[in-house]
Amino acid sequence: MSAVNERTLANPATLEGTSLHTGEKVTLTLQPAPAGHGYKFRRIDLPDQPFIDADVEKVRTVERATTLAEGSVKVHTVEHVISALVGMGVDNAIIEMDSNEPPIGDGSAQPFVELIKQAGTIEQDQPRKTWEIRETMHLETKNGSIITIVPDTKLRISVTNVGPEGRVTQYFSSGEITPESYEKEIAPARTFTFYEDIKPLLDKGLIKGGSLENAVVIRGENVMSKEPMRFTNEFARHKALDIIGDLMLSGKRFTGHVIAVAPGHGPNTQMALKMKKSYNLLRKMIPPVKIPDGEAVMDVNDIQKVLPHRYPFLMVDRVVDFNGDDECTGVKNVTMNEPYFQGHFPGHPVMPGVLQVEAMAQVASILLLKKPENQGKIGYFMSVNDVKWRRPVVPGDVLFIEAKLLKVRRNIGQAECRCLVNGEVASSGVLKFALMD
Numbered sequence: 001m002s003a004v005n006e007r008t009l010a011n012p013a014t015l016e017g018t019s020l021h022t023g024e025k026v027t028l029t030l031q032p033a034p035a036g037h038g039y040k041f042r043r044i045d046l047p048d049q050p051f052i053d054a055d056v057e058k059v060r061t062v063e064r065a066t067t068l069a070e071g072s073v074k075v076h077t078v079e080h081v082i083s084a085l086v087g088m089g090v091d092n093a094i095i096e097m098d099s100n101e102p103p104i105g106d107g108s109a110q111p112f113v114e115l116i117k118q119a120g121t122i123e124q125d126q127p128r129k130t131w132e133i134r135e136t137m138h139l140e141t142k143n144g145s146i147i148t149i150v151p152d153t154k155l156r157i158s159v160t161n162v163g164p165e166g167r168v169t170q171y172f173s174s175g176e177i178t179p180e181s182y183e184k185e186i187a188p189a190r191t192f193t194f195y196e197d198i199k200p201l202l203d204k205g206l207i208k209g210g211s212l213e214n215a216v217v218i219r220g221e222n223v224m225s226k227e228p229m230r231f232t233n234e235f236a237r238h239k240a241l242d243i244i245g246d247l248m249l250s251g252k253r254f255t256g257h258v259i260a261v262a263p264g265h266g267p268n269t270q271m272a273l274k275m276k277k278s279y280n281l282l283r284k285m286i287p288p289v290k291i292p293d294g295e296a297v298m299d300v301n302d303i304q305k306v307l308p309h310r311y312p313f314l315m316v317d318r319v320v321d322f323n324g325d326d327e328c329t330g331v332k333n334v335t336m337n338e339p340y341f342q343g344h345f346p347g348h349p350v351m352p353g354v355l356q357v358e359a360m361a362q363v364a365s366i367l368l369l370k371k372p373e374n375q376g377k378i379g380y381f382m383s384v385n386d387v388k389w390r391r392p393v394v395p396g397d398v399l400f401i402e403a404k405l406l407k408v409r410r411n412i413g414q415a416e417c418r419c420l421v422n423g424e425v426a427s428s429g430v431l432k433f434a435l436m437d
Helices: 079-087 110-119 179-186 195-203 234-250 265-285 300-306 353-368
Strands: 005-009 013-018 025-032 039-043 051-053 059-061 067-070 073-075 093-097 121-127 130-132 137-140 146-150 155-161 170-173 192-194 216-219 222-224 253-261 318-323 327-333 378-389 398-409 412-421 424-436
Touching: 005 025, 013 110, 025 110, 039 073, 051 067, 051 073, 079 110, 079 179, 079 234, 121 412, 137 265, 146 265, 155 234, 170 234, 179 234, 192 195, 192 234, 195 216, 234 253, 234 265, 300 318, 327 353, 353 378, 353 398, 353 412, 353 424
Parallel strands: 039 093, 130 253, 155 253, 192 216
Antiparallel strands: 005 121, 013 025, 025 093, 039 051, 059 067, 067 073, 137 146, 146 253, 155 170, 216 222, 318 327, 327 398, 378 424, 398 412, 412 424
């Protein structure tokens, strides 16, 4: 699997408008941020221009919007702009505002998508960390909201929206959410409210900037809107938009199929908190592994404590030598029982060259995993250069795999590697790879 690098904005971009709940005029500017930064809001209208992390532990209220707070400093209605950043593939950004709430625009995430496109995005030098959820997570509230996340190698969302007394029940299910599909299928969906809820919301000091230009109002069985409905299931699509923004408050991009029935900001952020706790627990469960220095040997049990690979893709039987922190040698005993010999080739068995490259990568990963901060991570290919195969590797050969780190930057390493049989080079190459959670 190739690593995908993080992205940030290429340039600052500014949007002016009116906030939904406070009704105040606000100027929002999306600013580039360094790799590993994540999303942070900044109140530039306050002394010292304080930051607030887009973190579920900063959530204070969730009535009709998600509000974050750091001490007395607050930002309201953060879900639309975060959703747009996630959906458009931006990993790091500073969201500057001269008020406490982003502009509502037309009630969708489309204005923020256009702002991101105006700014442009650039690739950064750090691999994107994406949590692949492998065990089903489930949340059910007393109010009847249900959110389940089941394992999936892509991010998908299925939503059933249910209004009061079953009104405007709608369903939406996405394919893989990519910047292209997000912009087309989710971002244009506008926020909505029920007519009978408007006065109670106004009494609470909310929706002061609300109008038919930035929200759809449902009165009885009728829909009140400044323009025709953008989708027959626009309300369910807007719920998906909110879910993307709220779940990102867990702090991790993730893959999984989110299945939600009657979701809302409360249940969404409860699930985000559950996700964050689950991820942190998984990280704590990874035991520290001491990789030996010098000439100490690692047997296959030691290796399996470090590398996630298992049969038939564990390509290292032993590590027989370390030369400081930059070089090590592994061994693979190639036998006729290897599963790939059944098809490569039955009458003339030859170890596939790509598996020799994989063996080199596994040995090189062990070198990077010697660093305490890298324990429990997984190595992913970024590039392979100057690969040469010089002789076939056949059953009975003992493959010595040598790796030498050429340079390391954060969790990205480049290593010069080679495989030898009887002292002769069988294959060689320069590998660039990244260690990720």
